[in-house]
Amino acid sequence: MAGWLTGKVTEKIQWNDRLFSLRIQSAFKDFVPGQFVRVALDIEGERVARPYSLVNNPDDDTLEIFFNIVLEGPLSPRLAALEAGDEVFLSEKATGFLIINEVPECRHLWLLATGTGVGPFLSILNSQQAWLRFEKIVLAYSVRDLSELSYRQQISAIEKQHGDQFLFVPFITREEVAGAINKRIPESLEEGSFEQRTGININENDSHVMMCGNSAMISSVTECLEKRGLRKHRRREPGHITIEKYH
Ligand SMILES: Cc1cc2nc3c(=O)[nH]c(=O)nc-3n(C[C@H](O)[C@H](O)[C@H](O)COP(=O)(O)OP(=O)(O)OC[C@H]3O[C@@H](n4cnc5c(N)ncnc54)[C@H](O)[C@@H]3O)c2cc1C
Known part of the structure; x- marks a missing residue:
């Protein structure tokens, strides 16, 4: 399995009833603006991962993702339920060509x-x-x-x-x-x-x-x-x- 880093949610921003941003502290640093990481949670014994673009500047101390709840989806409602202090997993590397x-x-x-x-x-x-x-x-x-x-x-x-x-x-x-x-x-x-x-x-x-x-x-x-x-x-x-x- 690909390597995972553990991240800690430092802040949750709620924009409306379906839209959220999470700020996440982790050892992950290096990316080019426009790239995405995979974010994962362990759900019923399985690691469920989805790609999310990074919103922050690479020089910032914390990573930031911005997402909406897809009600029938396995990951996004659970990400939206996280609070400061909770853990998430992040892929070790960012990728993508929207740069x-x-x-x-x-x-x-x-x-x-x-x-x-x-x-x-x-x-x-x-x-x-x-x-x-x-x-x-x-x-x-x-x-x-x-x-x-x-x-x-x-x-x-x-x-x-x-x-x-x-x-x-x-x-x-x-x-x-x-x-x-x-x-x-x-x-x-x-x-x-x-x-x-x-x-x-x-x-x-x-x-x-x-x-x-x-x-x-x-x-x-x-x-x-x-x-x-x-x-x-x-x-x-x-x-x-x-x-x-x-x-
Ligand atoms: C390269 C890449 C980068 C992405 N970056 C972001 C991001 O920064 N922010 C973000 O919100 N999403 C992003 N997504 C979508 C994200 O990865 C998830 O698919 C989404 O958050 C839903 O996850 P889920 O596990 O709840 O449901 P999933 O099982 O992933 O999806 C369930 C259903 O919802 C559809 N769906 C997926 N995303 C959305 C959406 N945003 N609105 C409505 N329907 C959707 C899927 O096509 C599928 O039919 C990205 C996708 C890709 C391919």
Whole structure:
């Protein structure tokens, strides 16, 4: 079996009735913003593990994961029930290619997230490297209602720190909220309101698009962008689209 580290929950943040973040202290340190670890608990004699992206900056003392409860799932409801002081297991290494070292040279980085998919992008936005590489970074964060729009303070701090280099576009699909686009990301991209909001557009010369979250958003946006000549990024065949599907 792969090696496991023991971690201790130091803090639980509850964003609404289904959304939580856990801060975890462990010997684990080394990862690249955008990567994920496997988090596990022993449930009825079995070690049950699932991948979770890291939200924190690699320099932080504690790791942080952000997740929602999937009621029928074995692990996420149990993770949500943990309290400070409880133990979890973590894989020894982080992995994943949703990282900017993999992104070819371009001017604009577009980060498109649904729900908890915003987590790895916060880690990227909270590290220096991205700000040194891209002229503009757009974060599109889509949720169903305002109570799901987590990490708002952290996002505001990024806005303050990076000014015009950072464009934050919240999408709230089931509630009209001032300042947010009341549509799903794919629809807004198709009709043009998303890019209008940013003042720049997604094209094959200037842009790289990273997407994280549910597969419906990722597939629809990929289809739309492929019509414009963008293609999935592969190491052997550099492209414009990098994805991580959570479910
Ligand atoms: C590379 C990777 C990174 C991931 N990182 C995160 C993360 O940072 N935060 C996070 O919340 N989830 C993340 N996930 C999903 C996570 O690993 C679990 O699948 C999820 O937390 C549910 O776990 P579970 O054991 O309760 O249910 P599972 O047995 O894993 O899933 C039960 C069912 O729920 C679906 N499902 C999985 N995740 C979700 C979800 N978020 N919302 C609705 N349905 C879902 C599954 O497709 C499956 O049909 C990631 C998945 C992958 C592949």
